[in-house]
Amino acid sequence: MERRFVKDRLRRSMMFVPGNNPGMISDARIYGADSIMLDLEDSVAYTEKDAARLLVHNALKTLDFGRKEVVVRINDLASGLGVLDLEAIIPAGVQVVRLPKTDSAQDVADCEAEIARIERKHGIPEGATGMMAAIESARGVLNAQAIAAASDRLIGVALGAEDYVTDLKTTRADGTELLFARSMILNAARAAGIAALDTVYSDVNNEEGFLAEVALIRKLGFDGKSVINPRQIEPLHRSFVPSEKDLKKAYAVMEAIREANARGSGVASLNGKMIDKPVVTRAKRLIALAEAVEEVEEV
Amino acid sequence: MELKKAATAGTMESGDVMVTLCPAQEGGVDLSLTSSVQQQFGRQIEAVIRDTLRKLGVEHAQVTAVDKGALDCTIRARVAAAVYRSAGETPERWEEL
Numbered sequence: 558m559e560r561r562f563v564k565d566r567l568r569r570s571m572m573f574v575p576g577n578n579p580g581m582i583s584d585a586r587i588y589g590a591d592s593i594m595l596d597l598e599d600s601v602a603y604t605e606k607d608a609a610r611l612l613v614h615n616a617l618k619t620l621d622f623g624r625k626e627v628v629v630r631i632n633d634l635a636s637g638l639g640v641l642d643l644e645a646i647i648p649a650g651v652q653v654v655r656l657p658k659t660d661s662a663q664d665v666a667d668c669e670a671e672i673a674r675i676e677r678k679h680g681i682p683e684g685a686t687g688m689m690a691a692i693e694s695a696r697g698v699l700n701a702q703a704i705a706a707a708s709d710r711l712i713g714v715a716l717g718a719e720d721y722v723t724d725l726k727t728t729r730a731d732g733t734e735l736l737f738a739r740s741m742i743l744n745a746a747r748a749a750g751i752a753a754l755d756t757v758y759s760d761v762n763n764e765e766g767f768l769a770e771v772a773l774i775r776k777l778g779f780d781g782k783s784v785i786n787p788r789q790i791e792p793l794h795r796s797f798v799p800s801e802k803d804l805k806k807a808y809a810v811m812e813a814i815r816e817a818n819a820r821g822s823g824v825a826s827l828n829g830k831m832i833d834k835p836v837v838t839r840a841k842r843l844i845a846l847a848e849a850v851e852e853v854e855e856v
Numbered sequence: 857m858e859l860k861k862a863a864t865a866g867t868m869e870s871g872d873v874m875v876t877l878c879p880a881q882e883g884g885v886d887l888s889l890t891s892s893v894q895q896q897f898g899r900q901i902e903a904v905i906r907d908t909l910r911k912l913g914v915e916h917a918q919v920t921a922v923d924k925g926a927l928d929c930t931i932r933a934r935v936a937a938a939v940y941r942s943a944g945e946t947p948e949r950w951e952e953l
Contacts (some may be wrong), residue, residue, distance in 0.1 A: 579930040580871025607946070608865050608937040612930065614950060619929035648950045679951060793868065 562652045562687030563626070564712050567591050567849040568752050568759055569797045570790050570807035571628065571715075575600035582616045585625075588787035589794070591853065592626040597642050598633075598657050606638055610645040617649035624853075628689065630655040634664070640671055647675040647686055658720070659690035660697045665707035672710070684710065689754070694724045695715035698738045701745035713752030715783065716742050719759075732773055737834040739853045743778050755782040764792065798850055799843050807840035857913045857943045865937035866926075873926035875905070875938045880916040885909055891923035904928050908935040911952070 572590035574581050576597045585593045595616065601609040613629060631650045632638035643654065656668045670689065676683050688710040692698055698721065705714045716738055718729060727734050739755065746753035755774040758767045771793055774782060781797070784790055799807070810832055815823035825832045859879035866874040880886065885908070889902055901923055908931070909917065919935075932953075940947060947953060 578869070579926060579933075580869060583871060583927055583930075607940060608934070611937045611940075611953075612933040614953065615929040615933040617922065619927070645947070645950055762923075 561685050562710075562712060564751070566626065566686070567612075567781075567846075567853055568626070568709065568754060570712065570755060570793050571781060571783045572787065572790065573600065573630075573757070573783060574787050576613045576629070577601045577605045577825050578707055579616075581611060582612070585618060586620075586622050588790055590784065590787075590790050591781065592628055592653075593622055594628040594630055594655060594783070596630045597638075598630050606632070606641075610642060614649045616646040617646060617651055621753060626652055628653040628655050630657060633658045634651075634667055634671070639668070643668075643671050643675055647672060648679045651686060653687040655715070657691045657716075657717065658693050658697075659704055660694055661700050662703040662707035665690055665711070666705055669708045669710060686710065687712045689713045689715060689735050689752075691715045691717045692738070692742055693720035695721070695762065697721075698741050701741045702748060703752060705745035707743075707747035711749070711751050713754050713780070714742050714749075715754035716756045718756035724817045731771060739774065739777055739779070745780070752780040753778065756783045757783045758789065759785060761786040761788060768792060769794065794850075797846070799847050803843060804847055807843040810836060810840040811844065857916060857939055857945065859917055859939065859942040860944055861942055863938045863942035865941060866934035868922060868924060870924050871926060871930065873901075873921055873923040873931050873934050875931075875934045876920040877914075877938045877942050879942065880918055882916055884915065885917050885919060887919045887921065889921045889923065891921075892925050893923070896900040899926075901926075901931060904931045905935055908932045909939065912936060912939045914939055931946075 568591050570590040571592040571594050574585045574593060574595050576595045595613050597613060598610050629690060631642035631654055659665060672686050673683055676685060688708060689712050690704050692701055692714060718735055721738055722729050722734055743753045744824045758770050760766060767789060775796055782793060809827055813825045813827045813832055814837060859877060862878045864876045866872050866873055885906055887902060887905060891898055891901055905921055
């Protein structure tokens with residue numbers, strides 16, 4: 558398995574896989590999620606944490622997850638379990654550690670210090686293990702900018718909505734309750750140049766609600782979303798495929814730029830409208846997304 | 857590692873194996889295996905269980921394993937979990953597991 562994490566890659570879907578369920582772990586790669594997240598936290602009973610740690614350790618060492626990104630969600634460090642999790646997964650070659658309940662930049666720094674210590678202990682090049690931070694509280698949301706900038710290892714920040722809405726003294730509803738947190742996390746991620754990942758949609762039987770949420774987070778600018786059921790992956794991925802119309806326009810923009818450059822002109826236009834820099838940036842990004850999707854789906 | 861009490865790890869779910877260990881003073885490893893794939897893989901499963909016990913320094917034990925089609929990495933993980941539980945210890949030398 559490729560050990561070193563990749564900072565910038567396609568992350569439309571990150572699928573939660575309970576860390577104490579060997580059947581689900583061995584099947585995880587077949588569902589097509591861009592990232593697989595083996596979970597040692599909430600999906601594992603307290604009395605099974607030891608067994609899950611051994612199972613995930615052995616799975617990381619043995620199973621071929623192909624070109625999927627392999628993430629492990631550890632328990633938070635304050636619980637005393639997080640360090641035990643890190644001791645098990647880092648020598649086994651985890652690519653990205655997902656830190657839950659991240660309230661401050663210090664939480665990231667503390668986790669990073671433990672990761673670096675364990676890397677040194679095992680002769681792993683320091684910095685080989687990536688991290689992502691899940692923000693799940695009002696304090697975390699308010700500190701999102703500092704959290705996202707707290708480590709070069711961070712590949713992204715994610716929203717954990719269930720704990721967050723509980724902290725806010727509300728419940729999940731139509732998404733209005735998450736707008737501030739999503740906007741904070743997204744802006745923090747963009748300012749730090751890392752990915753923004755949305756929370757899970759737990760009502761797996763409500764496809765309409767799921768698609769509405771996916772459309773919303775796509776519009777806001779998120780890179781992708783955590784999923785808890787493989788059924789959610791295909792519709793999620795479909796929503797992230799650029800439309801043919803948008804893609805044609807993006808290619809036309811790039812062609813107009815090429816023509817302008819060939820003419821030696823600094824100004825390009827398309828259908829009588831000047832093309833300014835943000836339009837070019839968006840066109841490039843859309844083409845890159847389409848190419849990344851094509852590459853993944855060829856495999 | 858010294859086994860101190862009876863311990864179990866794993867479940868009866870598909871793809872898992874339930875391993876129960878009882879300490880013994882002598883007689884080597886007495887293994888009783890039931891598997892949904894006994895015909896094809898019984899010997900391989902038994903070899904993986906014995907190898908894992910050997911690596912963890914367990915010489916004598918009564919072992920009952922009920923296999924539901926577990927992969928080798930799962931068998932190793934469940935045997936190790938049962939051993940650590942029985943010994944009342946936490947894994948430390950992960951690189952050797």
